[in-house]
Amino acid sequence: MTPERVDVPKARHAGPAAFQPDAIEQEVLRWWKTENTFEESLKRRENVKRYSFYDGPPYATGYPHYGHVLQTTIKDTVTRYWTMRGFLVDRRVGWDCHGLPVENMVEAELGTKTKRGIEEYGIEKFNAKCRSTVLSRVEEFTALLHRLGRWADYSKAYRTMDASFMESAWWVFKTAWDRGLVYRGLRSSPYCPRCETPLSNFEAVQGYQEVTDHSVTVKFPLQDEEHTYLLVWTTTPWTLTANAAIAVHPDLRYVRARVGPEIWIVAKDRLADVIREEYSVEEEFTGSTLVGHAYQPIYRFVEPTTPAFRVVAGPFVSHKEGTGLVHIAPAFGDEDFRLGQDEHLPLIQTVDIRGGHFLPVVGPESWRKGDVWEAVPAIVEDLDAKGVLLRDETIRHDYPHCWRCSKRLLYMAVDSWFIAVTKMKEQLLKNAEQIQWVPAHLKDGRFGQGLRDAPDWAISRTRYWGIPLPVWQCAACEEYAVVGSVQELQKLGGDLSVLTSPHAKQDLHRPYVDRVVLKCPHCGGEARRVPEVLDVWFDSGSMPYGQWHYPFENRELVESTFPADFIGESLEMTRGWFYTLHVLAGILTLKDLGLGTGKPAFKNVVASGLVLAEDGRKLSKRFGNYPEPDGMVSKYGADTLRLYLLSSAKTGEDYRFSDQLVGDLYRRFTLILWNVWQYYRTYAGSRQEAVGNGEQPSLLDRWILARTAQLASEVQSAMDAYHLDDASRALIPFLDDLSSWYVRRSRGRTEALPVLGEVLRTFSLVAAPFIPFLAEVLYRGLAKESPHLGEFPSDVSAVLDTNTQRLLEHMQTLRELASAGQRVRAEAKIKVRQPLAEVVLVGTFPALEATGEEGLALLRDELNVKRILSALSPPDGSYVWVDVVGGKLGLGTELTQELRDEGIVRELIRQVQELRKQAGCRFDEEILLSLDTDDRSVRAAIERFASLLREETKSGTVQFQRGATEVEATVNVGKASVWLGVKRQR
Ligand SMILES: [Zn+2]
Ligand SMILES: [Zn+2]
Secondary structure: OOHHHOOOOOOOOOOHHHOOHHHHHHHHHHHHHHHOHHHHHHHOOOOOOEOOEOOOOOEOOOOOOHHHHHHHHHHHHHHHHHHHOOOEOOOEEEEEOOOHHHHHHHHHHHOOOOHHHHHHHOHHHHHHHHHHHHOOOHHHHHHHHHHOOOOOEEEEEEEOOOHHHHHHHHHHHHHHHHOOOEEEEEEEEEEEOOOOEEOOHHHHHOOEEEEEEEEEEEEEEEOOOOOEEEEEEEOOHHHHHHOOEEEEOOOOEEEEEEEOOEEEEEEHHHHHHHOOOOOEEEEEEEHHHOOOOEEOOOOOOOOOOOOOOEEEEOOOOOOOOOOOEEEEOOOOOHHHHHHHHHOOOOOOOOEEOOOOEEOOOOOOHHHHOOOOOOOHHHHHHHHHHOOOEEEEEEEEEEEEEOOOOOOEOEEEEEEEEEEOHHHHHHHHHHHHOOOEEEOHHHHHHHHHHHHHHOOOEEOEEOOOOOOEOOEEEEOOOOOEEEOOOHHHHHHOOOOHHHHOOOOOOOOOOOOOHHHOOEEOOOOOOEEEEOOOEEOHHHHHHOHHHHOOOOOOOOHHHHHHOOOEEEEEEEHHHHOOHHHHHHHHHHHHOOOOOOOOOOOOOEEEEEEEOOEEEOOOOEOOOOOOOOOOHHHHHHHHOHHHHHHHHHHOOOOOOOEEEOHHHHHHHHHHHHHHHHHHHHHHHHHHOOOOOOOOOOOOOOHHHHHHHHHHHHHHHHHHHHHHOOOHHHHHHHHHHHHHHHHHHHHHHHOOOOOHHHHHHHHHHHHHHHHOOOOHHHHHHHHHHHHOOOHHHOOOOHHHHOOOOHHHHHHHHHHHHHHHHHHHHHHHHHHOOOOOOOOEEEEEEEEOOHHHHHHHHHHHHHHHHHHOEEEEEEEOOOOOOOEEEEEEOOEEEEEEOOOOHHHHHHHHHHHHHHHHHHHHHHHOOOOOOOEEEEEEOOOHHHHHHHHHOHHHHHHHHOEEEEEOOOOOOOEEEEEEEOOEEEEEEEEEOO
């Protein structure tokens, strides 16, 4: 508990080279561990109000990256802060276990390429492998989180694959079903032909990649007008095999254009772009007159089941691209599908959803060598051979790919289970009003808009490793039986013994759950489970309930901590986790089940931007454009990395991660803080007097205490608003004020030390949520306890009254005057160490009036002048003038012999201090100083200011001859050369 336990560098003067952030932080981690500081921080708040935090579960299958480092820093900072504000903050971590990320890893290991491959291998063995793979990186994850200082309960981590979690998810599903919000339907969805499953729209936008496609314009001949063609443009020529109609905008103007012997029909606005041949317009008309016309299909491999191949009205048709006529394949595309339903068009299915290649009846053998995308060149050749290909060009555009396996997605009409989000949108929007967003624009922007536009949520995946849909279907009457618990399975006649697996007594995973046969509640027939599993985003959206096995256990705990006070994840989660949490909470609070009514899942959310490389690209192993987190932590320490991530970008904007900028912050902040701390320890020693000591504190002391109050107040109000960027940024200029103004101006002032101690004590409490390690070292050294067990210094920020504010402003003015004077001195090329006679101020300076003699003394010292005069107008003489706020400042540049002599001696003092350092003197150790020079003026100067020299360099004896020394040097002072020797006197 004592500061002596800090691994303080052994060197006598602790320079920057001696600071070892990694070693110090490791030591702090050991304290926390041996003293159970985290557990103690919870225990001390056992009987107070809870602050509720939900931890979004990461996948522990890959190595942790900077996104995880950032999220962990945000979560840790917020939860430490609210603990220090006096709340009990439970911090349970969790792991996302199911879904395609794991399945793909296992498939890669097994070398299976299709679902058939998995089924041949066996679902039981496949899922067992998923189970053993999914937590393979938990140790690496936990180690990094731990090293970053993240306080959390790792031992009680929840896992989405635990039977208790899965049962809660079933209960959520059943509740939605009971409220009429789950349905099964044929809908167009993004579909991965390799993973053989539909995906949600959110998943589809995760995987945009730029691709080059054929961009073709083709001619469809009209049925009853000879040589007349409808021109159509498409970038997916393979969908022409499934064409069922052509859409025109009913109100748009179209033309019949004669080109040679043919008539081409195209939107008037597109004429110039589409027809590059010589043409003449024969007729102009509106789209509605075309509706109903029949045309000849290019392909007819699959017979349509309802009337097809006619022109239909499509209000979405645009005059901005293509030909103004849109080819419609209801099986492949959302708009196409919906128009198909409205127009009763046939769903012409030409693609095998297993693998994404053409069905055997479609095209020649050569089209089926790969998937439909690979068949495109052959199709284009075929279109040309048929004489319907008007133009074949290429286009580069972004197209969605599978976020897990990178395969190009198809938009396909597939059978899926949905949550009817559109049915409860009003309520969801209302609930969202209660959420506080950082950044604020997300509320009505990305999240609000996403909510308004949200389609129904496709929640089923035709896969293996996931929470099985708790839906059984009767073979006889085809009715569904939906269960919300294991007990309900039993009630419906299910034999629970089949659920026993090598992993659990009641394992709800496939294939065990598939073996449960129920008795149909409608007709008594045999009901079997449908094959689908739930979207993994359903899992994570259920975590508020699943993590505590709600409502089967922990009812009181869950209900009293719902909704969460805070969650924090990446901005991408506005359409992922944030969204699914919100939808499921909305469903569960439609009626009061104990969770209240009309609730969001969380009250405050911090959504952070992406961590990009310095060059603005994504961090990528392949580009090698970023340093590994582990290396950065050991080089600069977790504190610096945390502070960098919190402060270097506005919350919600992308980060440009730069080794160099982390290094800058390390030098500009961390090292300075360490040096101030070492300075304090060196000079304060064991003396730790209370501030004040009866005497009136000096201007500088009053100022730094006011500045500290200001910092506490700024950080508190920013943190209360979840503005972690503003809060963390406030620490940096404060430390600069402390070190480059307060400490520098207070050197040699022993009465400043207890004030510095007090300031560092408050600072370490304020900074503890952000830089928990150094804050720990400092606070222990000062208060013999961990700051994380303490209270945030709200009492300090409370003293920030008008007088204190004014004091801060006055000091600011004094510093501005000082730096103006220094600028003038530099322009006049007079060294800082050369004392000058005076500075003259012309004008009104309330700051000087208010601070009186103390303010003047500060300014005199800082400008190294003998006096500061005020005048009504600029006096005659050698002055250099500069405009300052309130008037003018004139620096007297005339040098008397006395001033010159003092300048020489001050320069010598600086050189001697250098030698003292080299000799390894303690700060108060006496030396024997030897000098030798031929220069008469230097000798005269030394004689004149002998006592100054002796005092400042702590020289017991000064001798004008070369003598025994420990360290010596020949230095230049002005034009003279001086030999100096330093010997310590023991
Ligand atoms: Zn895939
Ligand atoms: Zn039945």
